[in-house]
Amino acid sequence: MYRGGWRWHGCSRRAVRFMEPTLLLLLHYGPAHGYTLLERLEEFGLGGLNPSVVYRALRDMEERGWVTSFWDEEQAQGPPRRVYRLTALGDEALKLWAQDLEETRGLIDHLLASYRHHMEEGEDEHH
Amino acid sequence: MYRGGWRWHGCSRRAVRFMEPTLLLLLHYGPAHGYTLLERLEEFGLGGLNPSVVYRALRDMEERGWVTSFWDEEQAQGPPRRVYRLTALGDEALKLWAQDLEETRGLIDHLLASYRHHMEEGEDEHH
């Protein structure tokens, strides 16, 4: 069950929802390592994500053909790193995601507008 | 796995995400039957949700103390109907949800702005 307290663990839940389009956008800037992407998610308010979750998302996107990956030849230092690169399909996915986000934004706007409108009405009533 | 095709089944996934705050708002308008709420979700772009999902959400909200419910005494026609009413706690939850939605909208705005900015930059480049 769980479903318990308000806002489950930090913003984790929401962060996960926006991770995928954000990764696509970051990769549209250019190829990058998983670890780098993990860190750059913070710029989009998606910091503190569990690394496993991010790596898993990248592998899933690869399965769908949105990205390709290969081991970094020039190992700078540390363990081998995987480099991800956006594919043409991933480019399409990013566009679709952008549309989806616009729609989502519309939904939220409508909901918040109704909320405020209703609350302002409530202020005038003397109950 | 699944995670397969783009946009899984209609807008179901997204609809579920916004169902809870929408139900809270609808109940802030006044007590209502589950079935009525189910239908009114459509006004917020959340139509076509599986009834089970909506009833389940209502029961969950009741477990958390956000709503109370009782069987409608005056059975108009048809089977017995349950009436849901928002509690003070539910009222608080709605306010918190509104804040959360504002934040979410901020995230989306930031993401879309970055996307557009990057795309416009790309147009100037001759690759």
Place this chain on the structure above:
DNA sequence: TAGACTATTGACAAATTGTACATACGGTGA
């Protein structure tokens, strides 16, 4: 050479979501 930091992965438990079906009341037409 033990520990810290960078990187990635695997496996499994926990939670959420989708779906199919069960139940029940009242009205309608044959």
Place this chain on the structure above:
DNA sequence: TCACCGTATGTACAATTTGTCAATAGTCTA
């Protein structure tokens, strides 16, 4: 009266997603 339709709600289980913990591995430094 019986079959059937539309309204209304609930249950149970399968499918999917998410959270978390631990394993591995290379490099650097004290």
